[in-house]
Amino acid sequence: ISSAASDVYKRQADFIVSLERGYGELCDQIAREARAEKVPIIRPETASFLQTMTAAAAPKAILEVGTAVGYSALLMAQAMPEGCRITTIEKYEKRIPKAKEHFRLAGMEDRITLLEGDAGQILSELSGSFDLVFMDAAKGQYIHWLPDVLRLLSKGGMLISDNVLQDDTILESRFAIERRDRTIHSRMREYLFQLKNHKDLITSIVPIGDGVTISIKK
Numbered sequence: 001i002s003s004a005a006s007d008v009y010k011r012q013a014d015f016i017v018s019l020e021r022g023y024g025e026l027c028d029q030i031a032r033e034a035r036a037e038k039v040p041i042i043r044p045e046t047a048s049f050l051q052t053m054t055a056a057a058a059p060k061a062i063l064e065v066g067t068a069v070g071y072s073a074l075l076m077a078q079a080m081p082e083g084c085r086i087t088t089i090e091k092y093e094k095r096i097p098k099a100k101e102h103f104r105l106a107g108m109e110d111r112i113t114l115l116e117g118d119a120g121q122i123l124s125e126l127s128g129s130f131d132l133v134f135m136d137a138a139k140g141q142y143i144h145w146l147p148d149v150l151r152l153l154s155k156g157g158m159l160i161s162d163n164v165l166q167d168d169t170i171l172e173s174r175f176a177i178e179r180r181d182r183t184i185h186s187r188m189r190e191y192l193f194q195l196k197n198h199k200d201l202i203t204s205i206v207p208i209g210d211g212v213t214i215s216i217k218k
């Protein structure tokens with residue numbers, strides 16, 4: 001990407017973010033702390049997109065892979081219909097108590113269930129049907145988790161995956177990628193290929209934030 005093009009993207013993102021009005025004191029505080037402590041959370045320009053998609057999907061049940069400290073789960077909770085429940089998965093022990101505390105402070109502990117452990121293991125054992133799945137954990141694993149995610153996704157349900165453009169490195173040929181990053185690069189390309197070519201999915205790749213896909217299960 002040329003530096004002129006990346007300047008335009010940056011100005012676009014800054015402009016979009018300048019119009020944001022925040023998500024209430026608690027959520028804004030959680031985001032500030034997470035960013036200060038370098039906890040990876042959804043980018044500001046992706047946050048309102050996630051909320052809008054949640055409102056559009058009007059789900060009865062949401063599955064999130066990658067809770068971190070609960071920020072994106074609380075954003076979805078603000079936009080989901082009454083009666084909707086969220087199941088969210090996190091394996092990092094330091095983040096789990098923080099996420100639980102944030103759900104409690106938001107008065108959401110009855111509506112958000114945190115499953116503790118490795119997502120691959122948990123997804124393979126999980127049953128039920130989810131109308132919205134938000135994938136936001138180890139990028140190199142998306143491709144491996146996809147079969148279980150599609151099993152758990154209801155017909156007409158929406159799968160949102162974050163960070164699919166990998167800071168735009170996804171655009172580069174694998175030979176331009178450092179050797180240690182090649183596995184993740186090829187797995188993400190394969191993931192995008194499958195989302196675009198799967199007979200049961202309609203997918204759009206949206207270049208917002210670090211790149212998001214929206215897939216609908218036919």
Ligand code: SAM
Pocket residue numbers: 040041042065066067068069070071072073089090091092095117118119120136137138141
């Ligand atoms: N969705 C969160 C938000 O926007 O507020 C951010 C999630 S963060 C980008 C990704 C999280 O996935 C990290 O907290 C990490 O510990 C977790 N994670 C990574 N691999 C995982 C796995 N195999 N199983 C469960 N959690 C995993």
